[in-house]
Amino acid sequence: MNNHLPPAAEKIVADYLEKLRGQLKGMNEKDQQEILAEIRSHVYESFTGDGEGDEIDRALRALKRLGEPADVVASRVGTSVAQLGKKKKSLLYILAGLLIVFFAAPLGMGGLGVLIGLLAALAGLLVAYFATAVVFVISGFICALVGLVALISPDIFLEINRWAGETVFQFGPFQNHPQVAGILTLILSLMLAALGLLMLWSGKHIWRGLGLVFHLAMDKVRSLFSRGRKTA
Amino acid sequence: MNKIMAEETDNKVTQLRKGILELAVLAALYRGSHYGYSLVRSLTGSGSIEIKEGTVYPILARLAREGLVRSEWVESNQGPPRKYYELTEAGRAACESLQAEFRRLVLLVQGASGAAAAPEGQQTEKKIVIRRKKDE
Numbered sequence: 001m002n003n004h005l006p007p008a009a010e011k012i013v014a015d016y017l018e019k020l021r022g023q024l025k026g027m028n029e030k031d032q033q034e035i036l037a038e039i040r041s042h043v044y045e046s047f048t049g050d051g052e053g054d055e056i057d058r059a060l061r062a063l064k065r066l067g068e069p070a071d072v073v074a075s076r077v078g079t080s081v082a083q084l085g086k087k088k089k090s091l092l093y094i095l096a097g098l099l100i101v102f103f104a105a106p107l108g109m110g111g112l113g114v115l116i117g118l119l120a121a122l123a124g125l126l127v128a129y130f131a132t133a134v135v136f137v138i139s140g141f142i143c144a145l146v147g148l149v150a151l152i153s154p155d156i157f158l159e160i161n162r163w164a165g166e167t168v169f170q171f172g173p174f175q176n177h178p179q180v181a182g183i184l185t186l187i188l189s190l191m192l193a194a195l196g197l198l199m200l201w202s203g204k205h206i207w208r209g210l211g212l213v214f215h216l217a218m219d220k221v222r223s224l225f226s227r228g229r230k231t232a
Numbered sequence: 233m234n235k236i237m238a239e240e241t242d243n244k245v246t247q248l249r250k251g252i253l254e255l256a257v258l259a260a261l262y263r264g265s266h267y268g269y270s271l272v273r274s275l276t277g278s279g280s281i282e283i284k285e286g287t288v289y290p291i292l293a294r295l296a297r298e299g300l301v302r303s304e305w306v307e308s309n310q311g312p313p314r315k316y317y318e319l320t321e322a323g324r325a326a327c328e329s330l331q332a333e334f335r336r337l338v339l340l341v342q343g344a345s346g347a348a349a350a351p352e353g354q355q356t357e358k359k360i361v362i363r364r365k366k367d368e
Contacts, residue, residue, distance in 0.1 A: 004310075004311045004312055034315075035289070035293075037312065037313075037315075038268060038289065038315045039286075039289070040312055041267070041268070041269070041308075041311070041312045041313065041314050041315065042268045042269045042272075042285065042289075044311045044312055045267075045269035045270075045311065045314075046269060046285070048310075048311065049269075065284070065285050066284065066285045066286045067284030067285060067286035067287065068284075068286075071284055071286045071287055071290075072286035072287075072289050072290070073289070073290065074287075074290045
């Protein structure tokens with residue numbers, strides 16, 4: 001970065017700006033750079049406008065007049081957090097935020113690896129979840145159909161068994177009461193189907209949550225890469 | 233007990249200044265464009281009020297978000313570039329109506345003791361009416 005301050009003053013100011021940058025975490029890189037550049041410009045003007053004492057005193061006074069880094073960025077960070085708060089209503093969204101904060105923020109590239117692993121695991125879980133839900137729904141309805149048939153005309157199964165020459169259908173403990181078996185099958189399989197539908201319905205929220213995790217992660221990755229470029 | 237009350241008063245003063253400072257920033261920019269440091273100088277120039285200089289930046293950022301100010305980086309012949317701010321059309325309109333409201337509030341606070349200021353109060357009320365008509 002282009003610095004116009006004498007070295008001793010520059011060191012103090014750079015230290016302050018680093019603290020300020022810490023306060024801007026979560027903001028996109030471009031906005032961060034712009035704020036830092038603006039504050040640097042302010043400190044320079046303030047520094048050159050104050051002719052008393054050595055440069056270290058002048059730099060310290062300029063920063064004192066400016067105020068704490070937290071004051072300088074007060075409402076900006078506030079609003080970015082508030083904006084996040086608006087979106088994050090469900091527990092899952094908060095969880096997503098925590099994942100990013102704990103795994104991606106302090107660990108840098110290492111954290112990125114952890115994050116990608118976590119995302120992959122989450123995606124895998126999600127696929128398994130939906131597959132289970134679909135299987136539940138389909139098998140639930142098929143079993144319900146079987147139950148219904150057993151209820152209406154249990155003879156069909158005996159016919160099928162006779163036709164196949166072996167026992168394809170068996171009524172288990174209700175060998176002699178196919179109707180009871182039919183009712184039980186119907187109830188249980190409808191419950192299974194309902195469970196599957198419930199899973200699919202709630203999956204909508206999980207899907208959205210994962211979308212957000214992904215979105216935040218990509219944001220983080222982008223900012224990591226742009227920071228990498230700058231320091232390189 | 234007294235200490236607590238003093239703290240509460242401090243708190244109220246801070247709150248009051250927060251709102252007014254935003255108007256002061258708008259008013260300073262109404263008179264001409266500024267970069268952050270020159271804006272602080274123009275606000276504190278009269279010596280009547282002391283502020284932490286950094287507090288103008290969150291205000292400027294908020295005003296920019298609301299579309300009341302726009303900014304532009306301008307190279308400086310000495311030192312780093314400066315970010316100049318100026319009011320947008322919406323900013324000018326907001327500043328005018330806030331100033332009118334502010335005058336009314338000052339009259340409200342001064343109350344009966346400010347009886348001499350009453351005619352001015354009527355004037356500002358007229359101004360507001362005129363402005364609203366224009367808006368329609």
